[in-house]
Amino acid sequence: MKKSLKIIVFVLLLGFVGIQFFPTSQNQSNTIPKTDFILVNDVPKQVERIITTSCYDCHSNNTDYPWYNKVQPVAWFLEDHVTHGKEELNFNEWADYSNRRKNSKLKSIISQIENGEMPLWSYTLIHREAKLLEDERNTVLDWVSKLKDSL
Numbered sequence: 001m002k003k004s005l006k007i008i009v010f011v012l013l014l015g016f017v018g019i020q021f022f023p024t025s026q027n028q029s030n031t032i033p034k035t036d037f038i039l040v041n042d043v044p045k046q047v048e049r050i051i052t053t054s055c056y057d058c059h060s061n062n063t064d065y066p067w068y069n070k071v072q073p074v075a076w077f078l079e080d081h082v083t084h085g086k087e088e089l090n091f092n093e094w095a096d097y098s099n100r101r102k103n104s105k106l107k108s109i110i111s112q113i114e115n116g117e118m119p120l121w122s123y124t125l126i127h128r129e130a131k132l133l134e135d136e137r138n139t140v141l142d143w144v145s146k147l148k149d150s151l
Contacts, residue, residue, distance in 0.1 A: 016072075019072040019073060020071070020072050022072060023075070024069075024075040024076060024078070024079040025079065026063075026065065027061060027062065027063040027079075027082050027083075027086070028061075028062055028063060028065075029061045029062045029092075032092070033061075033092050033093075034095065035092065035093055035094055035095035035096050036060075036091060036092050036094060036095075037051075037091040037092075037094035038051070038052070038091070040094055040095045041094070041147060043143070044143065046139055047139060047140055047143045050132070050136050050139065050140055051091070051140065053129055053130055054118075054119045054130040054131075054132060054136075055091065055118070055119065056091060057082070057123070057127075057130075058081060058082050058085030058086070058119075058120075058123070059085050059086060059088070059089045059090060059091050060086070060090060060091045060092045061086070061090065061092045062092075063078075063082055065078070066126070089105050089108070089109075099151050102151055103148060103151050106144055106147060106148035106151070107148065109140075109144050110141060110144055110145060110148070113132065113137055113140060113141055113144075114137075114141065119131070119132070
């Protein structure tokens with residue numbers, strides 16, 4: 001029994017070490033494109049701070065990665081999470097969206113913030129600063145609603 005357990009632990013450890021050699025791609029850019037949501041919409045500083053803190057890691061082309069992003073399988077999970085987030089909404093590509101798509105995305109932002117779906121609880125679990133306080137939620141919701149009405 002002890003020998004079998006040692007073999008299982010050794011194989012698991014070997015597997016863990018082995019997967020470290022399969023890196024992920026990094027979602028990082030040094031430039032802010034002219035199509036960025038904040039630039040295009042002249043976002044107020046308070047709203048900008050809230051959105052960049054709570055949304056941009058998963059919904060832009062520049063993720064601020066934590067130290068544990070170098071450890072597999074966590075890096076795979078983060079890469080998948082960011083990829084799906086950007087497929088749904090990429091703030092860096094905002095100006096390239098049609099007005100119809102912008103309107104749809106703004107409705108979705110409002111709905112998901114109101115329902116507490118965004119930012120994801122799994123993200124705010126580690127990134128406490130990204131969790132929206134009531135006044136921050138209201139600030140973002142009010143501004144996004146006005147933006148949606150102006151389209």
